[in-house]
Amino acid sequence: MAQDQKDDDRLRVDGLRLAFGERVIQRDLGFSVRNGSIFAVMGGSGCGKSTVLKAMVGLLRPAAGTVLVDDEDYWSADDARRSEIGRRFGVLFQNGALWSSMTVAENVALPLQMFTSLDAASIDTLVRLKLSLVGMGAAGQRMPSELSGGMRKRAGLARALALDPGILFFDEPSAGLDPITSKRLDDLILELRDGLGATVVIVSHELPSLFTICDDGVFLDAETRTAIAHGSPRDLRDHCDHPTVRAFMARERPGSTDQKEKA
Amino acid sequence: MTAAAPPLPAAWRLERRGPEAELRLTGDWIARETGLRDAAAVRQVLAEADGAARLRFDASGLGRWDSAFVAFLRALREAVAAPGTQRLELDEAGLPDAARRLLTLAAESGAAAAGTTPPRTGFLTLVGNRAIAAWAEVVAVAALIGETLLRGGAALGGRARMRATDVWQLIREAGPGALAIVAIVNGLVGGILAFVGAVQLRRFGAEIYVADLVGIAMVREMAAVMTAIVMAGRTGGAYAAHIATMQGNEEIDALQALGIPTNDYLVLPRVLALVLMMPLLYLYACAIGLFGGLVVGMATLDLTATAYLVETQQAIAGKQFLFGLVKSITFGALVALAGCHIGLKAGRSAADVGRAATSAVVAGIIGVIALDAIFAVCADALKF
Structure with missing residues (x-):
């Protein structure tokens, strides 16, 4: 965690090919995520960002290629080993994906109850700590259906943090949030990264938050179905020559020739 | 790590x-x-x-x-x-x-978690709250039945806000979709009745009256009740789960925001589908039940098919069928209304969906049997 400041790759994706039956979503995908970095998987809607995330967190077996977690091949490991590796992951789903029939506190407690041998009092202490880390200290006894979208996301984040994961995955963290809440979530992600020393992978197309927090990334293209640019969102905005990337970063329609500078 | x-x-x-x-x-x-x-x-x-x-x-x-x-x-x-x-x-x-x-x-x-345990309520408060809730429930059900009747009239005149495709889809699921299970259940019930009757009647040399027994029992009681119970488990539960899931996904909020009345759009087609299909299923169930009795009667007693059928024909009059048809229509309305009502008042979590399905089935079965008892008393009073 905070002490593992090795400067190597936490996660490496090689020659990844994702397909639903005949339909190829992405192919020849390769990138690596440095330890302690905040890595962005960018691209327009429908380019397969979330599918790539699913392959990384173990929800979708890739058609080809490898996903290396701490230099260990995730998909070629057997089921038991894979779930063991998976416990290093914390995943925040797009709408929080809280279990609707449990209170927020029970949601956070479940992974601890399932995967640790801690007693109830210790679990309670940890649950309260995680909830206050995301600013939800007072909402532990509420049901997910009583929460606003932003609170649901923060509760989902607290659950993702339950097992002190080394790698955090975020699927569209700021989608559907107002700018202030979204900014707060960005700050929270930065604070947690620094505090926990975790590596963060974010799937998003929200430009402002990408520019603020990410220090590396990959840009996926829907047409060629592969990565067309690597680098931090800021770098891509300032230096990338690929027309699709430029259009995306400048919020223009691809192919429009006027070179108006935005942001 | x-x-x-x-x-x-x-x-x-x-x-x-x-x-x-x-x-x-x-x-x-x-x-x-x-x-x-x-x-x-x-x-x-x-x-x-x-x-x-x-x-x-x-x-x-x-x-x-x-x-x-x-x-x-x-x-x-x-x-x-x-x-x-x-x-x-x-x-x-x-x-x-x-x-x-x-x-x-x-x-x-990290503001300390606010008081998490709900305040304790006394026994009287508890009873009072339950009673108020029960009364509110009665009012809500009465309102639902009344509104459905009124809108049902409008629907017959083509003035309700529902789509014909929905009604067709629901009719297909409630009617043809249920044929197999209705046939199995009623065929077996007819056979069981014949078998039990045969054992008893043989002692009096009155074997032929097995046909009367099976005929009257199926047409007056069993076909309607068994079919309604099957439909309560099969369709009433499905209605409740479907509507409760829509509740959880804010789909019902979306309907209301658009100004589409949930009663017209969700409740009415379901009630209509079951009210239309239950009588047909009842007649089908009668036929299968009588056939089950016939098969068992022929197998265990020395009866010919002709003798059995003639005896059946003499035993059951047209008004027996009328009685069964009226019951099956009422049961259909009851099962559909119970499913829709419970689905509409369900909470928004996954567990609530399960609870709604369970209570819809339970309410449907209990309601059908209670209604059947009321019908029996009324029929007796009217010498029907």
Whole structure:
């Protein structure tokens, strides 16, 4: 965690090919995520960002290629080993994906109850700590259906943090949030990264938050179905020559020739 | 984390230097591996530091750490800040930077959880609340039935806001979709009736009256009741689960926001589908039940098919069928209304969907049997 400041790759994706039956979503995908970095998987809607995330967190077996977690091949490991590796992951789903029939506190407690041998009092202490880390200290006894979208996301984040994961995955963290809440979530992600020393992978197309927090990334293209640019969102905005990337970063329609500078 | 060495137990030692105390933290503080230091440890630290004005930290010997460490520090902070303890200043400069950040983050928002246990209610309050809720339920059901009747009239005139495709889809699911299970259940019931009757009637040499027994029992009672129970389990539960899931997905809110009346759009087609299909299923169930009786009667007694059928024909009059048809229509309306009503008032969680399906089936079955009893009493009074 905070002490593992090795400067190597936490996660490496090689020659990844994702397909639903005949339909190829992405192919020849390769990138690596440095330890302690905040890595962005960018691209327009429908380019397969979330599918790539699913392959990384173990929800979708890739058609080809490898996903290396701490230099260990995730998909070629057997089921038991894979779930063991998976416990290093914390995943925040797009709408929080809280279990609707449990209170927020029970949601956070479940992974601890399932995967640790801690007693109830210790679990309670940890649950309260995680909830206050995301600013939800007072909402532990509420049901997910009583929460606003932003609170649901923060509760989902607290659950993702339950097992002190080394790698955090975020699927569209700021989608559907107002700018202030979204900014707060960005700050929270930065604070947690620094505090926990975790590596963060974010799937998003929200430009402002990408520019603020990410220090590396990959840009996926829907047409060629592969990565067309690597680098931090800021770098891509300032230096990338690929027309699709430029259009995306400048919020223009691809192919429009006027070179108006935005942001 | 792939730990190369086995974890060192998390430990602490307090050293006093005059007014200052220094807390040396060592070992690995990993929740999953070395557990949590609980409130007792915090109390012990404070007891040992008793009298000191400042508590400094030395984390130079600290191994790996995670939330367990932060939780310990937080508990220490809270204990020091609690009213009624001696004044002790925490000098956190010696802590790892990351841990300090997390502590700040947790403190910013870490307002203590508000009272979590609901206030206790007395017995009278409980009874009163239940009674009020039960009455509200009666009113709601009456309103639903009334509205459905009114809108049903409008629907017959083509003035209700529902789509013909929905009605067709629901009719297909409730009618043809149920043929197999209705046939199995009623065929077996007819056969069982014939078998039980045959054993008894043979002793009196009255074998032929098995046909009367099966005919009257199926047409007056069993076909309608068994079909309604099957439909309560099959279709009533499905209606409740479907509508409760829509509730959870805010689909019903979307309908209301658009100004589409949920009664017209959701309840009416379902009630209509079951009210139309139940009588047909009832007639089908009668036929299958009589056939089941015929097969068993021919197999266990020396009856010919012709004799059996002629006897059946004499036993059951047209008004028996009328009685059964009226019942099956009522049962259909009851099952559909129960399913829709329970679905509409369901909560929004996944467990609520399951609960709604269960109570729709239970309410449907109990309602059908209770209604059947009322029908029996009425029929007796009317000499029907």
